[in-house]
Amino acid sequence: MQLMKVDPRALKANPDNTRQSTSTPQADALLLATIKAVGIIQPPVIFAEAGGNGYVIEAGHRRTRMAIAAGIEEINVIVVEAANDNGAMRSMIENIAREPLNPVDQWRGIERLVALGWTEEAIAIALALPVRQIRKLRLLANVLPAMLDRMARGDMPNEQQLRTISAASLDEQKEVWKAHKPKKGDTASWWAIATGLTKTRMFARDASFGDDLRQAYGIEWAEDLFGPGDEDNRFTTNVEAFLGAQQEWMSSNLPKKGFIVELNNWGQPQLPPKAERVYGKPGKGDCTAMYLDREGKVQSAHFRMPEAKKANGRADPTAPGCEDGNEAIDLAAKTRPDVTRNGLDMIGDFRTDALHEALAQAPIEDDTFMALLVLAFAGQNVSVDSGSETSNHLYGSRRFARHAVQLIGENGKLEFATDTLRVVARLTLIDALSARTTRTDSGIVARIAGDAIGADTYLPNMGTEQFLACLSRPALEASCGGRSVVPRPRVRDTRAALVEHFKEERFVHPAALFAPDDAKLAEWLAKKMEHGGEDEDALADGKMRGIGPGADDESYPSIKHDAIDKPHVPEAEDGGSAADTEFEELDEADADTSAEDPDTAYGIAAE
Numbered sequence: 393m394q395l396m397k398v399d400p401r402a403l404k405a406n407p408d409n410t411r412q413s414t415s416t417p418q419a420d421a422l423l424l425a426t427i428k429a430v431g432i433i434q435p436p437v438i439f440a441e442a443g444g445n446g447y448v449i450e451a452g453h454r455r456t457r458m459a460i461a462a463g464i465e466e467i468n469v470i471v472v473e474a475a476n477d478n479g480a481m482r483s484m485i486e487n488i489a490r491e492p493l494n495p496v497d498q499w500r501g502i503e504r505l506v507a508l509g510w511t512e513e514a515i516a517i518a519l520a521l522p523v524r525q526i527r528k529l530r531l532l533a534n535v536l537p538a539m540l541d542r543m544a545r546g547d548m549p550n551e552q553q554l555r556t557i558s559a560a561s562l563d564e565q566k567e568v569w570k571a572h573k574p575k576k577g578d579t580a581s582w583w584a585i586a587t588g589l590t591k592t593r594m595f596a597r598d599a600s601f602g603d604d605l606r607q608a609y610g611i612e613w614a615e616d617l618f619g620p621g622d623e624d625n626r627f628t629t630n631v632e633a634f635l636g637a638q639q640e641w642m643s644s645n646l647p648k649k650g651f652i653v654e655l656n657n658w659g660q661p662q663l664p665p666k667a668e669r670v671y672g673k674p675g676k677g678d679c680t681a682m683y684l685d686r687e688g689k690v691q692s693a694h695f696r697m698p699e700a701k702k703a704n705g706r707a708d709p710t711a712p713g714c715e716d717g718n719e720a721i722d723l724a725a726k727t728r729p730d731v732t733r734n735g736l737d738m739i740g741d742f743r744t745d746a747l748h749e750a751l752a753q754a755p756i757e758d759d760t761f762m763a764l765l766v767l768a769f770a771g772q773n774v775s776v777d778s779g780s781e782t783s784n785h786l787y788g789s790r791r792f793a794r795h796a797v798q799l800i801g802e803n804g805k806l807e808f809a810t811d812t813l814r815v816v817a818r819l820t821l822i823d824a825l826s827a828r829t830t831r832t833d834s835g836i837v838a839r840i841a842g843d844a845i846g847a848d849t850y851l852p853n854m855g856t857e858q859f860l861a862c863l864s865r866p867a868l869e870a871s872c873g874g875r876s877v878v879p880r881p882r883v884r885d886t887r888a889a890l891v892e893h894f895k896e897e898r899f900v901h902p903a904a905l906f907a908p909d910d911a912k913l914a915e916w917l918a919k920k921m922e923h924g925g926e927d928e929d930a931l932a933d934g935k936m937r938g939i940g941p942g943a944d945d946e947s948y949p950s951i952k953h954d955a956i957d958k959p960h961v962p963e964a965e966d967g968g969s970a971a972d973t974e975f976e977e978l979d980e981a982d983a984d985t986s987a988e989d990p991d992t993a994y995g996i997a998a999e
Contacts (some may be wrong), residue, residue, distance in 0.1 A: 393473075397466045400459045403438060404448050415454060419518075424458045424922050425520035432459060435468040442474060456543065496544040499532040506530075528617040531558040536565040538573075542580050549582035555618040557582075559629075560589040594634035596626035600690040601641040608865070609633040610884030631688075632732060632861055633883075638690055640865065642682050650680040659686055661693045670694040730870075735862025736829055738854075739904040743827035746850035747842040747906070751821045754845045761817050764841050767826035772835040822872050836916050842906035855894020860887045863901075871899070 436452025449456055450472065459467050493501070505515055506609040512530075516523045530542065535558055543549070549557065557565065568588040574580045596613050598608075606613075611633050619625030642652055656662045661683045663669060670678050674694035681693045731739065756764070756973055768774065798816050801807025808816075825841055826832040842848070854860075860868065868886050878891050881884045890899075 393470050395468060396471055398438075398447065398469050399465060400456045400467050401445065403436070403456055403469075404441065405453060406447055406450060407450050409449075409453060411453070420454070420458065420489075420810050422520035423454055424461055426518055427455070427458050427462050427464070429514075429518035432467055433669065435470050437470045437472055439472050439474040447471070448474075455635050459619060476854075486914060493543060494546060495548065496532060496540055499529045502526060502529055505532065522621075524617060524621060527615075531555075531617060534558040534562075536562055536569055538569055538634065539565065539580075539585075542574075547579050549580075549586065551618055553586035556586040556589050559591070559614070564589055587767045591629045592631050594631055594688045595624070595630060596628075597624040598687060599634070599638065599687045600645075601637040605637040605640060608882045608884075609637045610882065611637065632734065634688055635684065636864060636883075637734075638684055642684075642690055649678070650682060653681045653683045654687070655683060657718040661691075661696050663693070664697070666698055667695040668698065670696055730864050730867035731901070732862045732864075735859065736903075738859055738862065739901070740827050740829040740833070742851050742854065742904055743838070743842060743847070743906065746852070747825055747827060747838060747847045748822045749850040750842065750845045750847035751818050751825070754847070754850075756845055758814075760844065761814070764821055764844070765817065767837045767841050768821050768834070771991075773826060774824055774834070836908050836913065839906045840910045840913075843908070847906050848900070851876075851900050851904060853894060853898045854904065855890060855897070855899035857887065857891050860890055863887075867901075871901070 430457055434452070434455070436455050437450045438452075439445040439450055440446075441448050447469075452469075456467070502515060506512070508520075512523055512526045515521075516526050519526075531554070532543075535543075535554075539557065543936045549842065550556075560568075568585050572581050572588065593616075595616075609630075611628050611630055613626035613628055616625035616627055639652075646652070653661045653663065661681050661682060667679075672678070675696070678694045679694045681695060683691055683693070685691050751764075796816075798807045798812060821841075825834050825838045827834065827838045827842070860871075863871070865883050865886075868883060868890065871890060872879050872886070875893060875897075877886075877889050
């Protein structure tokens with residue numbers, strides 16, 4: 393075996409070469425580019441032609457052809473002795489016993505080249521790959537090392553899953569990998585891992601706002617290197633900021649007779665009642681409804697309002713509509729709300745926690761207790777299994793039973809101390825009243841109750857990044873009023889200044905206060921009074937269906953005030969009554985009540 397230089401044009405092809413099929417143009421272009429960039433790394437193997445003066449190629453036909461195409465006059469070759477089979481076996485082994493680089497090794501090789509001073513563009517030219525492909529491989533630098541080790545063994549996610557994984561932070565990847573780490577011998581569940589790391593993306597190609605609003609709302613674009621090459625693949629996961637900027641752009645670019653509307657449950661714009669949507673070319677008097685679709689794009693729809701008719705059947709020119717002179721359509725142009733949906737959810741949580749803490753700690757008079765209990769059971773989240781003729785629906789919760797058993801003595805009758813009653817009343821109110829924006833919402837009665845006992849003082853400091861991010865620009869600037877914070881040109885700078893300011897000062901947004909809006913309270917009262925019926929007359933007479941103030945016109949019914957240290961429920965015996973058995977079931981259902989965490993509202997109330 394010897395190394396020598398020869399003219400590639402003087403080498404002859406081996407008729408016994410294993411690889412007879414033609415390589416693809418893309419593969420030839422890649423090899424040609426690498427030869428032009430770094431030359432031939434592995435010299436071709438040749439042997440002397442039998443009975444002649446020439447040389448035959450044993451391995452390296454493509455390298456030789458591409459060297460000729462690159463215009464190289466001399467190349468290094470390795471000369472070996474001719475085999476008995478004309479090199480057929482060695483040619484077969486050379487083409488089969490090889491393994492291509494997996495993506496992880498490709499990435500490590502690229503990172504090594506970058507460390508040595510190669511640019512992405514130079515690497516792309518040398519490997520005949522798009523620059524975008526080089527950047528895509530470099531995304532593996534954002535993947536958790538434990539995941540990289542799994543990928544290096546050949547257990548690779550697909551392209552979509554890799555895009556999702558690399559876009560997440562290392563802390564998020566670590567948490568998800570901990571939950572979905574495969575057992576020994578199993579493959580990784582990349583689908584579950586990608587699902588756990590998936591975030592909603594809002595794309596720059598769907599944005600109508602410009603760079604000024606982007607900077608004002610602190611939106612930073614990231615490049616989706618896995619997206620189609622002919623599209624704008626920039627995106628952001630800051631959904632609240634993206635939608636806020638879109639909403640502000642719509643407010644600033646409303647056409648004449650234009651309105652901002654919301655989507656209905658079917659993803660269509662919610663047009664005003666009796667509006668007729670126009671699918672063709674809009675007329676001069678038609679209105680325009682602008683809205684954000686489910687992908688965050690600004691869309692528009694045209695509609696017209698019907699003309700009101702007079703008694704004689706002629707159209708009324710003064711009727712509300714969109715015609716010139718008749719602009720009084722019953723659809724107010726909507727701007728971005730001061731507090732977003734996520735912000736309202738947070739306010740609901742703040743209110744509920746503050747209300748429960750106030751119910752556990754605030755001083756409450758006994759008469760206020762009774763009024764609060766009435767309010768609590770009037771909440772829209774409360775249902776009771778009742779045998780009353782006026783409440784024959786049979787659904788609800790047994791949650792209150794664990795409190796009721798504390799008021800029942802050994803003889804099955806009411807037996808409790810006044811302090812026990814107060815604690816149980818607080819626990820019952822905590823269970824019943826809620827201001828969360830879920831199915832547990834008690835409605836306006838929770839706000840009335842919170843206002844009555846001063847629950848505003850228990851609201852937390854809302855001057856945090858998480859909550860202030862839910863406020864619109866006008867609401868943020870309004871929060872600066874009366875404080876030493878000056879609104880900045882960019883929303884995120886104003887928000888950062890407010891967060892820093894409220895580290896030393898408590899901030900409660902006015903929308904979070906418990907006192908209900910006067911108009912909504914009046915509407916609620918009027919609606920509920922419509923169902924009062926005969927009860928109002930009975931209350932005016934001082935009695936209702938036989939219920940009076942108490943025996944001998946006493947202000948309160950007589951209650952035995954023997955204090956008990958621990959409630960006891962009698963055990964059900966053979967032949968016992970159904971009531972006894974029911975008490976036993978209630979006690980068993982809530983046997984661990986006493987183990988409540990002392991730091992919770994329940995524990996505070998029990999103390």
